[in-house]
Amino acid sequence: MWSADRIEEAEALAAVLAEAPAAPEGTFRVRLAFGAEVDLDLFVSDPLEESVYFANDRAASGGELIGDRRCEHPAPRVETIEWSAPPTGRYRIGVDFPRRCGDGTARTAVFALAVEHGASRTLHRGLIDVGVFLPVVARQDLR
Numbered sequence: 001m002w003s004a005d006r007i008e009e010a011e012a013l014a015a016v017l018a019e020a021p022a023a024p025e026g027t028f029r030v031r032l033a034f035g036a037e038v039d040l041d042l043f044v045s046d047p048l049e050e051s052v053y054f055a056n057d058r059a060a061s062g063g064e065l066i067g068d069r070r071c072e073h074p075a076p077r078v079e080t081i082e083w084s085a086p087p088t089g090r091y092r093i094g095v096d097f098p099r100r101c102g103d104g105t106a107r108t109a110v111f112a113l114a115v116e117h118g119a120s121r122t123l124h125r126g127l128i129d130v131g132v133f134l135p136v137v138a139r140q141d142l143r
Contacts, residue, residue: 002127006110009035010125013112016076017123023116028086028142030093031114036075037106039099040128041068043135044081047089047142052081053096061087071101086117091140095126096133106130115140 013033023029032042042065043053050059057065062083069077093115100106113124115138124138 001108006127009110010112013076013110014114014123014125016078017112017114018121020078020114022119022121023082024084025118026086027082027084027117028091028140029080029082029114029116030091030140031116032079032095032111033076033113034109034111035077037100037102038097038109038130039070039101040077040079040109040111041096041098042079042081043094043096045092045094046083047087047091071099086142088142091142092136093138093140094133094135095128095137097128097130100130113137117142 016033017031030044034040041054043051045051046059046061052059052063052065054068066080069079108127108129111126115122
């Protein structure tokens with residue numbers, strides 16, 4: 001459930017993504033930011049329905065996972081998936097919460113998501129419960 005503290009945490013994560021340099025012209029980039037208490041995973045499915053994520057770090061369409069961030073990495077953690085020459089069509093973006101970090105008590109995690117194509121950047125904020133996979137947090141159509 002959203003609380004004032006959770007909203008503040010989500011805004012701080014979104015600010016980390018907003019302050020990063022924009023994706024190069026023509027590139028499609030998705031970035032997921034999350035805190036120290038969890039290990040979240042980013043999934044992006046391309047128009048050919050192949051997903052890029054920690055267990056499939058390269059797609060035939062050119063998508064690539066740039067760094068799977070886990071509990072041992074400093075927070076805020078940012079995972080990135082990008083295509084330098086993305087095929088046109090619909091992309092589906094998902095988030096998974098497979099593991100807790102630290103004291104292992106986190107039941108819900110806050111995240112921020114940046115979806116970038118060219119000069120366009122859209123920021124999303126969300127909550128996810130431990131053990132849950134959200135297969136579609138966002139969609140992006142590229143033409």
